[in-house]
Amino acid sequence: xxxxxIGRIASVYEExxxxxxxxxxxxxxxxxxxxxxxxxxxxxxPNGLYRPExxxxxxxxxxxxxxxxxxxxxxxxxxxDRLTHAEHQLRNFAQDWSRGKFDKGDLDxxxxxxxxxxxxxxxxxxxxxxxxxxxxxxxxxxxAYDRHEIGRR
Numbered sequence: 001x002x003x004x005x006i007g008r009i010a011s012v013y014e015e016x017x018x019x020x021x022x023x024x025x026x027x028x029x030x031x032x033x034x035x036x037x038x039x040x041x042x043x044x045x046p047n048g049l050y051r052p053e054x055x056x057x058x059x060x061x062x063x064x065x066x067x068x069x070x071x072x073x074x075x076x077x078x079x080x081d082r083l084t085h086a087e088h089q090l091r092n093f094a095q096d097w098s099r100g101k102f103d104k105g106d107l108d109x110x111x112x113x114x115x116x117x118x119x120x121x122x123x124x125x126x127x128x129x130x131x132x133x134x135x136x137x138x139x140x141x142x143x144a145y146d147r148h149e150i151g152r153r
Contacts, residue, residue, distance in 0.1 A: 049144065049149075050141060050144050050149060050150040055097060055141065055150070056094075056097065056098075058137055058138070058141065059090065059093070059094045059097065061134065062090055062110075062114070062134040062137075062138065063087070063090060063091075063094070065127065065130040065131055065134050066083060066086055066087045066090070066114075066131070067087075068127050068130070069083050069117075069123070069127050069131065070083065072125065072127050073121070073123055073127065075121065078120075079120075079121045079122065082113070082116055082117045082120060082121055083117055083121065085113050085116075086110070086113035086114045086116070086117050088113075089106065089109045089110040089112075089113040089114075090110040090113075090114070092106045092109070092110070093106035093107050093109075093110050102145060102150060104142065104145055107138065107141070107142055107145070108142065110138065111135060111138045111139060111142065114131060114134060114135050114138070115135055117131065118131055118132060118135065
């Protein structure tokens with residue numbers, strides 16, 4: 001069932017005051033039964049790499065790696081500003097994601113901000129390597145979005 005059909009059902013449902021209660025219940029059940037799979041399609045296959053909880057776990061991991069950067073590198077000035085900006089951009093994506101919206105613009109800005117940290121800050125060690133891995137994982141997620149494996153279809 002496509003979005004047009006669901007719209008028609010919703011329209012009929014809105015006129016439900018004039019309908020018999022049994023018919024309203026049937027249409028409600030039909031609507032709920034068809035809306036569930038459509039909403040799930042937003043996030044790709046149920047066993048896919050980018051299930052909602054997997055995306056949330058990736059976001060949490062990147063947040064953790066950025067926060068460890070503050071603890072380990074003791075950054076100042078523009079180095080700290082770049083790290084703060086990357087954290088802010090990722091938080092914007094995470095907020096949309098928590099509401100069920102995959103905002104590719106916020107994701108792109110997050111990737112660019114973290115890459116900017118890697119390109120311009122004087123970083124070393126495991127924390128830097130973790131951020132490199134995070135950027136690669138976020139890029140793969142973006143590519144999956146482009147292939148319609150995640151996000152609205």
